[in-house]
Amino acid sequence: MKPTKKDAAYAAYRFDQMLRCDYPQLAGIDEAGRGPLAGPVVAAVVLLPPDRSDDLYYDSKVLTEREREVAFASIMTHALDVQVGIIDSNAIDHYNILQATFQAARVAVNQLRHVPDLYLIDGMHVPELDAPQRKLIKGDATSQSIAAASIVAKVTRDHLMIELDQQYPEYGFAKHKGYGTALHLERLSMYGPCAAHRKTFAPVRERLQVREPVNDRRVSVSDEARAIQGASSESYAREYLEQQGWKLLAQNWRCSLGELDLIFESFNEIICVEVRSKKAASLNDALRLAGESISRVKKNKVRQLAEIFARSNHVDPRRMRCDVVLVGISENGEWEISHIPSVL
Template identity: 45%
Template sequence: MKRETISDLKRLFQNGQLHDEMVQELKKDDRKGVQKIVQSYEKQKQKEAELEIKFEEMCQYEHRANSNGKEFVAGVDEAGRGPLAGPVVAAAVILPRDVKLLGLDDSKQLTEAMREKYFTFIKEHATSYHIAVIDNQTIDDMNIFEATKLAMTQSIQKLDIQPDHALIDAVQLHGLNCTSESIVKGDAKSISIAAASILAKVTRDRLMKEIHNEYPEYDFASNMGYGTKFHMAKLEKIGVTPYHRKSFAPVKNVLKGREERRATESV
C-alpha cells in the first residue's frame, strides 16, 4: 500500500473506506497521526461489535416467538402517561425479520435527531405499523391507565396485518385476537417494542409542538406537557388550557385554587 498522507487517511476513515487489511498495514506506520487514525478505527469497530451484540439480544423475544410458529410479531409501546397536558400515544410495529436497527434502544435514551432518523426508517421499512392517539378529554373520562390500554389496543387492532403475537411494554392487555406477553422495560429488551417506542414518542412530541403553537406561554415544545417548574408556574399564573388533564392532581388543584379565589373575591 502506498504511503498515504494523514489527511487522505482521515478522509478515508471518515468516509468509511478503511478496512481491516489496510489498518493492519497502517499499524506498521510510525507516524503518530496514523496511529491515532488506527486507534479511532479500532474503537469504531469495537462499538459496532457491541451494537451488533445488543441488537441480537434485543431480537430474542421476536426470535422465540418466530420459533413457536408466530410469523408476525408486533411490538407495542406508549408515550405520554405522565404529563399534565396533551394526549397519550401508543404505537404497534411489526418489523421484517431481516431488518437491521443497530443502536435502537429506549427512545428516551436517544437524542431528538436520532429519534427522527429512526422514525423515518421504521415507517419506511416496517411490515406494518399503526399509531393511536387518545386525547386528554378521554383520559379524564376513563383515567390514564385505561386510556393507555385503549391506545395500545387500538394500535394493535388497526394494523394492516394482524399479528400472531404481541410484545407489550409493561402492560397486560386482554381481549386481543393474538397471544401476547408483557415485558417490563421492554423498550430496552425488544427491538419491536423499541421501534414502537420511537413512533409513539416522536408522534407525541410533534403533537405537543403543535399545541405549543397555540399556547406558547407554557413552553410545551420543551416540557412536552410534563409538570416542570416552569410549566407549573405558568399553570398557576395563567390557568388551564383545553389540553390539560383536569383529572390529574396538579391541574385539579390549580382549578380548585382558582375557584376558591373567585368565590372569596365575590363575597
C-alpha cells in the first residue's frame, strides 16, 4: 500500500532526527525552476527546529497548491532560518541553468543567520559551501528539511511568476509558471519571447530566430527585475522587523482580493506590513519614490485585506494595524529601510 502524505512526512521527519544525532543543525536545500522556459530559478535553504513535525512538510510536487501555501506559512513562522536565492533569466542565459542554480543556492546560504553542521541537498552537489553537504536522490521525499526547502522555493517562484503574469498577461505565466506547456508554446509562437524568457533554451531560441519581438516592453528586463527586487525587499523588511522582536505570522498571505506582504505580532497587536521598494541614484531619492508609490487605492486595498485576515482568523479588529516599510536601493547596490507605523 502506498503511504499517505502524513506517513511519508513523518518518515522524512524521522530521517532528519536520525541524522541530528551526529549533525544537530541540519539545513535543507532545494530549487524550483530549472526546467521552465521563462522566469527565474529559485533556491531555498531551511533550518527547522528539531522538535517540529508537520504533516505537510513533504515533497512540494505531491502537495496541492493550497497545501503548499499552508505549509509555506508554517515554515516561515516556525523555521529557525529561511533564506532564498533568486537568479533571473538573463543570468541563466549567461551562466547556463546548472551554474545559475548553484549561484542561487549560494546566495541563499550566504544570507543564513545560523551556521549548519550539514547541508542536505536534493539531487546535486553545490560547490563552495561553508559546511559539509550530502546529496540525496529524491531528497524532497526523504528529508523533512529538504521538503521544507522545496516548498519555500516552489511557492516563492510561483508568486514571482504570478507577478510576471500581470506584466505579460498574453503568455499565461500564472497558469503554467513558465513551463513548456502546449498553451505556453502556442503563445510563444504568437507573440515571440519576452524579457522573462530564457533565450538559450531551445523552444525559445527557435522562436526568437523566426520572429524577433518588436514591442519595446518585451525587450526590457525591468519587469522581471522588479518582481525579483520585490521578493528581496520583503526578505530585508522581514529580517529588519524580526530584529525588533516582532513575531512573523505569515508572509505573502493571499485571499481572493489580493495579498498581504507580511503579517507580524508585537505587543498584542497584529500588524499587516506593506513593503514598497524603489531604486534610484541616491538612497534618499529611492525612499521618497517608494513612499510616493503607495496610492490611495493601494491603501484602501491593504486595509480591506487586513479586515479579511482578521475575520478569517478570529482576530479582534481593534488589535489590527497596517504599517509600511520602505526599502530604498541606490544604484551602487546599497539598501536602506524606513518603517512607518500606522500609516495605512
